[in-house]
Amino acid sequence: MLQKNNTSGDKAISLHVVNPYDFALSLRAIRSFQPAPSEQGDRLRLATRIAGIPTLIEVSQSPGAKGKLRASSVPESNSSHLRRIAEWVLFAELDLAPFCRLTVRDPRLTTITQKLRGLKPMRPVSLFEMAVVAITEQQISLTAAYRIRSRVIQRFGESIDSQWIFPEPRILANAPLDDLRSCGLSQQKAQYIHELACNIVDGRLDLDILKSMDDDKARETIMNLRGFGRWSADYILVRGLARPDCVPIDDIAIRSVVGEYLGNGQRASSLEVAEKLEPFRPYRGLLAFYLLAEHRLNPAAIG
DNA sequence: TACCAGGTAAAAA
């Protein structure tokens, strides 16, 4: 079998993404949320398993046609699988136009949405990983959570071309609790993750069905799992599924940015967050994402 | 050193 050692080979497929879309900006935004220095460059690399095979996916702008995006993988994979994953991650089908029309009525927001024109959130490939992210990020800082997660990934995951693939549920379901704890997880969180993994492996839970549920049903489904409260449910909905209207109003970071850009500069209460975002249905979550991105990318520009 | 960080479940009141 012939394999190229890079992903810029001939077999790239072109992606269909609803415009406006700014791939480079979206990439910068997503990287700005990483507590550790992340990969640079203008391409997105994703390591995952496709049909059980460790695969490295690369998404980049086509050199010739500006604005055109393409995806390829090593080893070469079924093009419909590749397209499905890449367009899912890029949130290709999201139309930003109605959101922009909604925010122009507020001059403070117009500045931000114009600066961030074409910004879309990126979704993680794996909802299992997203769920583990939610658990690790409960209460402790993003940095601490990131360090803990890195230990889990390097202990239980696998890598392809120096990109780590998050461990499959099967692996974490079989991991001794003490091994999970030794990565820095609390007893409680280690149990939540273990139980989640076991439920998936045993077929009692399929996180992918969340994709076909409406917001309320998906939230309810997540909250019925041990370890997932209201915050985690909305966090998964807005980050893992990029549901444009979902937002964890208790979230410390969101309370801060809502206070910063829509309030008096002080951290807002949960109630204030709910009030300030109310006029922006059905895009409250997307707006919160824009505020967080603005805060990360342009920290000096306040007011 | 103490306290806060993109919370939750279980116990106590």
Added chain:
DNA sequence: TTTTTACATGGT
């Protein structure tokens, strides 16, 4: 029913 508490790590 509502309030309090234990929990883990990392940065300031």
